[in-house]
Amino acid sequence: MPVLRGAVTLSRFRVEPAKEAPSDVKRWLTRGLKAHAFEPIDRRSEEERAVGFVELENEESSEFSAGRLYYGEYALFAFRIDTIKVPAAALKAELAKWAAAFEKENGRPPSRGEKTQSRGEIRQMLRTRATPRTSTVDVSWNLKTQQVQIWSASRKVVDEITVALEGGLNVKFFGMTPSAMAQTAGIDESLLGPTTELIGMDLPATAEVAHGEA
Structure with missing residues (x-):
């Protein structure tokens, strides 16, 4: 449980409503999570994978009561992934x-x-007879700053979570990587290259001139 027990790789986003901001943020978020709550794999079907949101400390529950979802200005929940395959x-x-x-x-x-x-x-x-393999990804949403942290190193899983949240809540996610923030601010990404102080050596004179002219 990375949110509660220590740091691991994560992706950070800024969230903006697609239209007007909701008047009751907590009710809005709870409703959105329940709309994409986890449902077990139907063993009678051909599905090999099931995904959805669950409570952070109980992967079997998607009730999202206030006491289990909100911690101060944060909403903490998880994205559950079940896979089942016949060897x-x-x-x-x-x-x-x-x-x-x-x-x-x-x-x-x-x-x-x-x-x-x-x-x-x-x-x-x-x-x-097979037992599904279950994994969960922790999600932290700061309701005050509207910043979301997704605790996963998998780009595919992170994209899947953001798509589900964008669809269920009618919001837009913006990555908070240096390149994404530079793009939002209208800064040329080429200007984000390493400085002489960072790499500990002098750049060629031509590179310095080119950098200064840019």
């Missing part, structure tokens, strides 16, 4: 057992169609 080796082993039993009972090997049908049935059986 290819297990499927192959079970199919081989079935084929051997079929041939012993019927005096012939199963046809391609029979093997295809059995493969689907065995896969569903193994899927039903």
Whole structure:
């Protein structure tokens, strides 16, 4: 739980409402999180992944009561990711057992169609028995400064979280990296290069002139 136990890699954003700012921020945020709350994988479907928001200290709950969501000026919650996959080796082993039993009972090997049908049935059986792998990503939202921190090193997961929040809350996320902040301020990104003080050596004279002229 990085938010409560120490620093790890994170992404920081500034949030702005797409239209008017909500009059009741807490109610607005709670409603948005519930709209994208986590729902378990339907084992009868072909889904291999399920995602959604849950409470920070209880990944099984998406009630988001005030006492479990708000900590002073912060809203703390998590993004849960469940994945479920049937190992290819297990499927192959079970199919081989079935084929051997079929041939012993019927005096012939199963046809391609029979093997295809059995493969689907065995896969569903193994899927039903499998335990989903669960991971969570902590999210911290400062309701006063409207800054959001997402505690993940995965660009894909960070993008998935921001898209869900933007859609559920009708807001826009702006990255707070140096390059993104420079772009917002209208500063040429080429001016963000290392200085002589930073790298501890003199730059060539031509580079210094070019930098000064820019």
